[in-house]
Amino acid sequence: MDLSSFDPVVLITTMMIAATPILLAALGELVAEKAGVLNLGVEGMMIFGAICGFMIAVNTGSPFLGFVAAAVGGAVLSLLFGLLTQYLLSNQVATGLALTLFGLGLSALLGQSYAGIKPPSTEKLDLPVLSDLPVVGPILFSHDLMVYFAIALVAGVWAVLKYTRAGLILRAVGENHDAAHALGYKVVRIRLLAIMFGGACAGLGGAYLSLVRVPQWTEGMTAGAGWIALAIVVFASWKPWRVLLGAWLFGGVTFLQLYLQAAGVSIPVEYLSMSPYVITIVVLVIMSADKNKAAMNAPASLGKQFHATH
Amino acid sequence: MSDTGEAPVLLHLDGLTKAYPGVVANDSVSFDIREGEVHALLGENGAGKSTLVKMIYGLVKPDSGTMTLRGQRFEPSEPRAARADGIAMVFQHFSLFDALNVAENIALGMEKPPKMGDLAAKIKEVSEEYGLPLDPHATVGNLSAGERQRVEIIRCLLQDPKLLIMDEPTSVLTPQEVEILFETLRQLSREGTAILYISHKLEEIRSLCDEATVLRLGKVVGSCTPREKSARELAEMMVGEVLHVPERAAKDAGEVVLSVSDLSVDSPNPFGTSLKNVSLEVRAGEILGIGGVAGNGQDELLAAISGEAKTDQGAVTVHGKAVGNLSPNERRKLAILAAPEERLGHAAAPDMSLIENALLTGAVRKDLTKSGFVNWGASREFAREIIKKFDVRTPGSTNAARSLSGGNLQKFVVGREVLQDPDVLVVNQPTWGVDASAAASIRQSLLDLAERGAAIIVISQDLDELMEISDRFAALNEGSLSDARPAVGLTVDEIGLMMGGAHGMEVAHSHPDEHHEGATS
Numbered sequence: 001m002d003l004s005s006f007d008p009v010v011l012i013t014t015m016m017i018a019a020t021p022i023l024l025a026a027l028g029e030l031v032a033e034k035a036g037v038l039n040l041g042v043e044g045m046m047i048f049g050a051i052c053g054f055m056i057a058v059n060t061g062s063p064f065l066g067f068v069a070a071a072v073g074g075a076v077l078s079l080l081f082g083l084l085t086q087y088l089l090s091n092q093v094a095t096g097l098a099l100t101l102f103g104l105g106l107s108a109l110l111g112q113s114y115a116g117i118k119p120p121s122t123e124k125l126d127l128p129v130l131s132d133l134p135v136v137g138p139i140l141f142s143h144d145l146m147v148y149f150a151i152a153l154v155a156g157v158w159a160v161l162k163y164t165r166a167g168l169i170l171r172a173v174g175e176n177h178d179a180a181h182a183l184g185y186k187v188v189r190i191r192l193l194a195i196m197f198g199g200a201c202a203g204l205g206g207a208y209l210s211l212v213r214v215p216q217w218t219e220g221m222t223a224g225a226g227w228i229a230l231a232i233v234v235f236a237s238w239k240p241w242r243v244l245l246g247a248w249l250f251g252g253v254t255f256l257q258l259y260l261q262a263a264g265v266s267i268p269v270e271y272l273s274m275s276p277y278v279i280t281i282v283v284l285v286i287m288s289a290d291k292n293k294a295a296m297n298a299p300a301s302l303g304k305q306f307h308a309t310h
Numbered sequence: 311m312s313d314t315g316e317a318p319v320l321l322h323l324d325g326l327t328k329a330y331p332g333v334v335a336n337d338s339v340s341f342d343i344r345e346g347e348v349h350a351l352l353g354e355n356g357a358g359k360s361t362l363v364k365m366i367y368g369l370v371k372p373d374s375g376t377m378t379l380r381g382q383r384f385e386p387s388e389p390r391a392a393r394a395d396g397i398a399m400v401f402q403h404f405s406l407f408d409a410l411n412v413a414e415n416i417a418l419g420m421e422k423p424p425k426m427g428d429l430a431a432k433i434k435e436v437s438e439e440y441g442l443p444l445d446p447h448a449t450v451g452n453l454s455a456g457e458r459q460r461v462e463i464i465r466c467l468l469q470d471p472k473l474l475i476m477d478e479p480t481s482v483l484t485p486q487e488v489e490i491l492f493e494t495l496r497q498l499s500r501e502g503t504a505i506l507y508i509s510h511k512l513e514e515i516r517s518l519c520d521e522a523t524v525l526r527l528g529k530v531v532g533s534c535t536p537r538e539k540s541a542r543e544l545a546e547m548m549v550g551e552v553l554h555v556p557e558r559a560a561k562d563a564g565e566v567v568l569s570v571s572d573l574s575v576d577s578p579n580p581f582g583t584s585l586k587n588v589s590l591e592v593r594a595g596e597i598l599g600i601g602g603v604a605g606n607g608q609d610e611l612l613a614a615i616s617g618e619a620k621t622d623q624g625a626v627t628v629h630g631k632a633v634g635n636l637s638p639n640e641r642r643k644l645a646i647l648a649a650p651e652e653r654l655g656h657a658a659a660p661d662m663s664l665i666e667n668a669l670l671t672g673a674v675r676k677d678l679t680k681s682g683f684v685n686w687g688a689s690r691e692f693a694r695e696i697i698k699k700f701d702v703r704t705p706g707s708t709n710a711a712r713s714l715s716g717g718n719l720q721k722f723v724v725g726r727e728v729l730q731d732p733d734v735l736v737v738n739q740p741t742w743g744v745d746a747s748a749a750a751s752i753r754q755s756l757l758d759l760a761e762r763g764a765a766i767i768v769i770s771q772d773l774d775e776l777m778e779i780s781d782r783f784a785a786l787n788e789g790s791l792s793d794a795r796p797a798v799g800l801t802v803d804e805i806g807l808m809m810g811g812a813h814g815m816e817v818a819h820s821h822p823d824e825h826h827e828g829a830t831s
Contacts, residue, residue, distance in 0.1 A: 165417070165423070168410075168414055168417060168418060169418065171407075171409075171410065172407050172410065172414075172418050175407040175408065175409050175410060176405070176406070176407050176408070178405070179401075179405035179406060179407060180407075180418075182369065182389070182401060182405045183389060183405060183418055183419055184368075184388050184389035184390045184393075185418075297409075299409075300408060300409065
């Protein structure tokens with residue numbers, strides 16, 4: 001076992017990159033859940049975004065257009081979920097699961113001829129002087145733009161939810177849809193928008209995997225990231241900054257297990273590979289242990305169907 | 311205002327009709343509301359009061375008929391439009407958001423709310439002006455029912471309404487809180503705001519309202535000046551028939567059947583109320599009435615006695631046997647039964663038939679199962695018996711519980727337990743949402759059951775009901791139970807104090823003279 005090559009700077013930078021897809025997807029899901037919609041289709045929307053972004057980026061040569069296409073793709077797929085659950089009043093859990101299976105299948109179909117291709121590389125931030133600083137440079141100033149975008153989005157979501165009227169209405173709809181309806185707010189429309197925001201974010205997260213982190217297309221490449229994103233929303237008790245913390249925690253553990261594998265730790269690889277997921281479960285159990293506290297933060301109308309009776 | 315006859319008409323309703331599949335909710339309803347008038351809208355559940363005010367508030371569009379507001383045609387397409395024209399409404403089931411704070415809740419009900427800081431200051435100012443002090447930053451989920459209602463009223467007042475609609479505003483208040491509310495409403499009326507006051511509490515209407523319109527089955531059946539009528543006359547206008555008042559025979563109390571001592575239970579619900587050291591005794595043949603504002607531990611008390619929530623073994627004893635750790639079915643075997651408040655989803659399974667619902671609680675005592683198999687014949691018979699004896703109006707016993715009206719399902723739920731011949735019966739809100747004659751028959755059945763020697767606890771928010779049927783009365787307040795006192799001779803003031811008085815809410819109304827005197831002397 002050789003731990004001499006351990007470098008905390010690498011740990012932090014890798015953690016930030018590994019966390020970005022989950023962070024994006026979890027933020028989107030947080031907004032949808034704050035509006036009272038439980039969309040379990042995050043995994044499906046992520047992988048659909050991954051293939052949409054990959055195809056467009058390869059064909060146009062522009063990663064930027066790829067990310068745009070991923071967001072649009074994710075939003076369109078989530079709209080399917082939205083129409084089914086908000087207008088046809090289908091069960092949100094079942095529809096979300098179906099959306100995951102559908103997204104996985106559709107992306108595999110679309111991606112058949114894209115396996116093994118390398119996408120155009122996404123630019124990294126390169127500021128004179130700043131990026132070359134020791135320690136601070138690689139951690140703060142040398143990432144690709146999506147990493148910064150994701151963190152900015154955390155701040156944005158937090159500020160909108162906390163300080164704006166739009167955020168207040170969104171929270172109100174998730175808290176008590178009957179009351180929001182009685183006050184004259186368009187519950188279904190607001191929820192559809194939240195669902196689409198969630199879809200777009202999941203799509204972006206997926207594209208970050210296929211265009212930056214991996215970067216190539218393989219079937220089923222999200223490998224459960226969408227489920228982790230769902231878990232992180234609960235872990236974060238529906239608070240944006242805690243989502244960031246949760247995503248980084250998961251990213252950090254992911255890096256550590258890879259590092260320990262490379263360092264030849266004598267624990268079987270399988271245990272190391274499952275460790276991020278085990279730790280997520282453990283953290284969730286600890287967080288949920290105080291039932292009252294966990295329930296207090298959950299949007300009260302989460303997962304409930306809304307049907308205007310008059 | 312006493313001179314309402316001369317005040318100009320604010321809102322004129324002409325021939326409003328609204329039909330839903332199978333029922334005409336409003337049939338050609340016409341009347342006037344004058345400026346500054348407190349106008350009562352009287353009627354039983356299902357008389358069409360709610361539909362009517364929803365039309366005025368823009369939530370429902372009338373099929374035909376017109377509304378005229380200050381001489382202008384008034385057709386609100388949505389609540390926003392109605393609010394813009396000066397109509398404000400305080401809902402029966404509060405339209406509040408528990409997890410948000412007072413200021414956020416109020417901002418949600420406004421078209422163009424000011425900045426949060428300014429709004430908070432304004433809330434403090436207006437709430438004190440009208441004698442309803444409120445902390446703008448308190449989380450609504452932690453407020454008492456009376457304070458929650460204040461939030462709704464302040465939300466309306468900040469929009470400077472011309473017409474304030476109040477749907478059953480006092481059903482969740484203690485008598486003292488009602489007095490504070492009425493003082494505010496009278497002040498508003500003096501300032502020229504018209505109030506449309508919906509209620510079926512007749513004494514309140516007599517003390518507050520200038521005019522009354524009575525609805526029955528969607529039609530206007532009369533109007534009057536409530537001060538000039540007796541409560542009984544008003545009730546008979548509302549019901550359309552002579553009311554039968556339940557009778558009870560005088561009797562001696564038997565031995566103690568149910569005894570609860572020092573019971574403390576944590577509420578499973580984060581906004582619920584935990585029980586704190588509750589002790590009570592109920593004797594054979596006795597009805598103990600438990601009053602209190604909703605959400606003060608009623609559900610938790612029922613759960614602890616029915617077995618839904620397990621407690622220390624000795625905290626609940628029946629006939630001297632400790633049952634605190636027994637499950638609901640084990641308690642049913644010992645003839646301890648309960649009918650919870652929430653009909654759909656708690657007392658009955660909404661999508662199951664009446665037969666299945668009869669089976670669900672009756673299986674143990676009525677021997678409806680045998681070595682794991684259901685005896686459908688006997689279950690059907692049991693369901694039919696309930697339907698027949700309790701006059702449940704339904705096409706048949708195979709109908710889903712959901713398809714019954716609230717009152718009919720309530721009769722079924724109470725009847726199901728009464729017919730199982732319990733030694734101990736706990737019912738929560740037995741006549742909630744039930745029309746007056748059905749309520750009377752449910753109460754009579756409880757009295758009859760007590761006469762046969764059962765120990766009964768009736769939990770209710772309807773104080774008149776409790777005074778009518780209970781032998782002793784106690785009140786729940788924030789999870790604590792007051793000492794039980796004989797119901798005969800209790801005054802409204804005493805009851806109010808047992809229920810927690812004004813819940814520490816300050817009474818900011820004070821007569822200006824007194825104020826003055828206090829300042830000079």
